[in-house]
Amino acid sequence: MATGRTHRPATRSRGIPEATVARLPLYLRALTALSERSVPTVSSEELAAAAGVNSAKLRKDFSYLGSYGTRGVGYDVEYLVYQISRELGLTQDWPVVIVGIGNLGAALANYGGFASRGFRVASLIDADPGLTGKAVAGIPVQHTDDLEKIIRDNGVSIGVIATPAGAAQQVCDRLVAAGVTSILNFAPTVLSVPDGVDVRKVDLSIELQILAFHEQRKAGEEAAVPDGAAPAAATAATVARGDSDDQGPDGDVPAVMPA
Numbered sequence: 001m002a003t004g005r006t007h008r009p010a011t012r013s014r015g016i017p018e019a020t021v022a023r024l025p026l027y028l029r030a031l032t033a034l035s036e037r038s039v040p041t042v043s044s045e046e047l048a049a050a051a052g053v054n055s056a057k058l059r060k061d062f063s064y065l066g067s068y069g070t071r072g073v074g075y076d077v078e079y080l081v082y083q084i085s086r087e088l089g090l091t092q093d094w095p096v097v098i099v100g101i102g103n104l105g106a107a108l109a110n111y112g113g114f115a116s117r118g119f120r121v122a123s124l125i126d127a128d129p130g131l132t133g134k135a136v137a138g139i140p141v142q143h144t145d146d147l148e149k150i151i152r153d154n155g156v157s158i159g160v161i162a163t164p165a166g167a168a169q170q171v172c173d174r175l176v177a178a179g180v181t182s183i184l185n186f187a188p189t190v191l192s193v194p195d196g197v198d199v200r201k202v203d204l205s206i207e208l209q210i211l212a213f214h215e216q217r218k219a220g221e222e223a224a225v226p227d228g229a230a231p232a233a234a235t236a237a238t239v240a241r242g243d244s245d246d247q248g249p250d251g252d253v254p255a256v257m258p259a
Helices: 018-036 044-051 055-064 077-087 103-109 144-154 165-177 204-223 232-241
Strands: 094-099 119-126 139-143 158-161 182-185 198-201
Touching: 018 044, 018 055, 018 077, 044 055, 094 103, 094 144, 094 165, 103 119, 119 144, 139 144, 144 165, 158 165, 165 182
Parallel strands: 094 119, 094 158, 119 139, 158 182, 182 198
Antiparallel strands: none
């Protein structure tokens, strides 16, 4: 089986847009669930709904893979699982190191989804000497002093950073200098990397802040509607049907439109 250091995914060379690449894992997750239920085929509408996208976008994405489905039948589930897995590089072994074995790093190490998706946790690394040799998820933690040797010995090209923000850039620099070309960053900071190195950032606090914004807006909209009053959307719909008594001088549009 090939390792991550000897082969890179073919998506960029084949001109697949980054937005499409970002949606491929969503399709793969939905298809894997169908495969586990022994569903042989799926329509674009059904798969799009399961992946949370619209069917036109799904069909466009699949056209980049050269997969168009069969009219009246849909897509072959097993073939699509293979096809998308191949495009994402999941049909080969990708050794991964996780740097920073605190609560988050330990949780990532214990995540069972890595192995089933083509990722092998080759090493757990931490700067705390007290953790060295301690087994987490059955893997002994190694000290950061050995980071470069670990990457070289295991042919690692993907690194996961789960350190505090203050240590993340230094860890990133060492990973890149040792040959790591893709980084998944859980540290709450922006990393600076040279050209040719890909960084994906996962910031749970930012996602929660975005959700808080939407919750606040929903609460504000509810508070703005007096008891017994129709919501703005319902009022607009009533006006559009011509059922409202609040009409303008010409009898066809309201004098004041809802904001």
